[in-house]
Amino acid sequence: MVSTAEALARRRQRTELRRDQVLDAAERCFRAEGFHGASMSRIAAAADMSVGHIYRYFENKEAIIIALCERSFSGFELLIPAAADDDAPPGAAFIEAWIAQFVWWVDPVRAPLTLEIMAEAGRNAKVAEVVGRIDRRFREIMRRSLLPLSGPIPGDEIDDRLEAIVMLSHGMTSRITADPKAEPDRIIAAFRLAVHRLLATG
């Protein structure tokens, strides 16, 4: 029946809404207290939901962490193609646009969570896998869309240059989180300079 299909869709959508409601709350809590410091009851309170109800949408606390990691990066994952698929704009301007996307990494609200995720990835295989997936995707996109716009680069240097850009982006997260006085603008400026030098010929 159509009505059943519709009902199912509506239910599915509502479930998605609830999950987001939990993830929003968890994000706030994890940011302030870390994965291990945040408690389910505090997350529940932040989500305006009962503790028990959360367990209808997530098997346990770890599942929330994993889901949050995925959602956290999906925001970034959407940005990259947005810049990449703007088919072939004039080189320099595109690189500039591409760099601008990285303001995302440097958001002082988001960075601590990203860093927490990286640290957790060191001990939690599932988190490591999520991080690995986005990392591979990030490199692939760079290779496909960023590289063509750079000057000619010696083949044996390509991987190192891309790796350096990845490292820079991770480094931004660290800097923003660990140094409360770091200014996002200055961090981005340093990133821009470094990316330009890494994509330059010679």
Add this chain to the structure above:
Amino acid sequence: MVSTAEALARRRQRTELRRDQVLDAAERCFRAEGFHGASMSRIAAAADMSVGHIYRYFENKEAIIIALCERSFSGFELLIPAAADDDAPPGAAFIEAWIAQFVWWVDPVRAPLTLEIMAEAGRNAKVAEVVGRIDRRFREIMRRSLLPLSGPIPGDEIDDRLEAIVMLSHGMTSRITADPKAEPDRIIAAFRLAVHRLLATG
């Protein structure tokens, strides 16, 4: 009395030994479970010591964390001048030696802890202060010893280039930790390339 002075020295030394014993154990536990995941009783077991006894050497768990942060960086802090004070070797060779020191950052055993420290710095002011101190010292040394060896750099770019180098070193920690398959050698290679390009003229 000689004996008293000697006894005191011996005691002091043994205290230092015990503290290190605790810090070694804590380091292993923190690496495996994070600062907040690790428990005092597990740390005690790892240190072959009773829980209560640890508290003779550290006021509380946080004091262990702080002490560990300090000890963790002190290793790095010793390296820098070691390279810097090698009085005036020919430029290129020195830079190479300087870069080689960063194998320290890229040790897959040490990196997870460093990352944990950075994440913790985002919520713990005391940790942030320790991190800030080493950060300032790092920059100051770069400015004093590394910069003179680089080609001429436009004055308004100096800070950005140094900042980029700092970001790269943080990025190495992240990469090594989050990606278990990352090879330290490749990471260092990328770092070397980036540093060279950042110190190059033009």
Add this chain to the structure above:
Amino acid sequence: MVSTAEALARRRQRTELRRDQVLDAAERCFRAEGFHGASMSRIAAAADMSVGHIYRYFENKEAIIIALCERSFSGFELLIPAAADDDAPPGAAFIEAWIAQFVWWVDPVRAPLTLEIMAEAGRNAKVAEVVGRIDRRFREIMRRSLLPLSGPIPGDEIDDRLEAIVMLSHGMTSRITADPKAEPDRIIAAFRLAVHRLLATG
């Protein structure tokens, strides 16, 4: 909605029941081991409740102590007006009724707790405040209802005589607690005699 209001009322009532359940258990434990000798886990066991659950009803152990102090005195506080408001019976009979209320103080089950409260008041400001409140109320009632029934008392002696009565009532608690062989009846008899002499003219 009616059901909601009813449910709320029922919940509130059950909460009150639980709190009493905890206080009853705590009272037994405190009596046997003192405020600081009794442990939360033993209180929980005595209350047929898990440790963690107690913390839904009381913020911490001290809150239990305070609540118990309040509840402990509220029993006495109810007695006083009961005697006082019996409007204007013939003097002597009333005084007798009034004295009879003090069997409450002399209950060998209650006295040890009262003494513990007094001792605690010496170090815990919150407890001291609860004790101070009941003390003021006690004096005020004596002044209003007991004094008029006594013979004429020189104005400058009134405070001392009331103070002496207060001291006597405290003393009963001490005697009953510290001397297991003390007979409540004899203690009350002495109290009666002393009160009569303190309220007598001359």
Add this chain to the structure above:
Amino acid sequence: MVSTAEALARRRQRTELRRDQVLDAAERCFRAEGFHGASMSRIAAAADMSVGHIYRYFENKEAIIIALCERSFSGFELLIPAAADDDAPPGAAFIEAWIAQFVWWVDPVRAPLTLEIMAEAGRNAKVAEVVGRIDRRFREIMRRSLLPLSGPIPGDEIDDRLEAIVMLSHGMTSRITADPKAEPDRIIAAFRLAVHRLLATG
């Protein structure tokens, strides 16, 4: 040998000194934190002594408590005969001197400890015994030395009157401890008034 006997006496005396040193420290600690709140290590620190050394003089913490109870009352026990044995001064003056001794009970520094002892007596048989002993002695002395100075008292009232005096003295301790604003002078004044009325004829 004489020297041995002397040495033994000297040792005994030094032991006594050490015990007092511990008891002084314990008294301060117990006053501030109660019997259960004070810790051996804090007592040791207050006594300028090592923890382990205390155990040469006292079997365990309870032994310190007991010894302190005994010493605590011995101070009072000495006072009574001091007044009593002043052979037969004129009645009224003696009673006044006798009452004056009770400033001891009302010392705001001593009272909290006395109250703590009374509370502990309710659960610790050994403490109860110490308290009981002093209590019996107190009554006996009153009967022997105070009573003869009073006016003629009906035989069946004697015990009640003495009991009331005992209660008053306990009450003073309670009042002084529990009410930080209570003035010792006023308490003593009330006590004096009550004692006079209890010893008066009729």
Add this chain to the structure above:
DNA sequence: TATGAATGAGCCTTCATTCAT
């Protein structure tokens, strides 16, 4: 669907006591 009462293991920390030195 939604609640929050209930659990008990586990957290960090402190304790009385012992014993090698």
Add this chain to the structure above:
DNA sequence: CATGAATGAAGGCTCATTCAT
């Protein structure tokens, strides 16, 4: 005589998770 290092049980409290309603 004197120390204080060492223990591990027990302290108060919080937690993730379950389940009756």
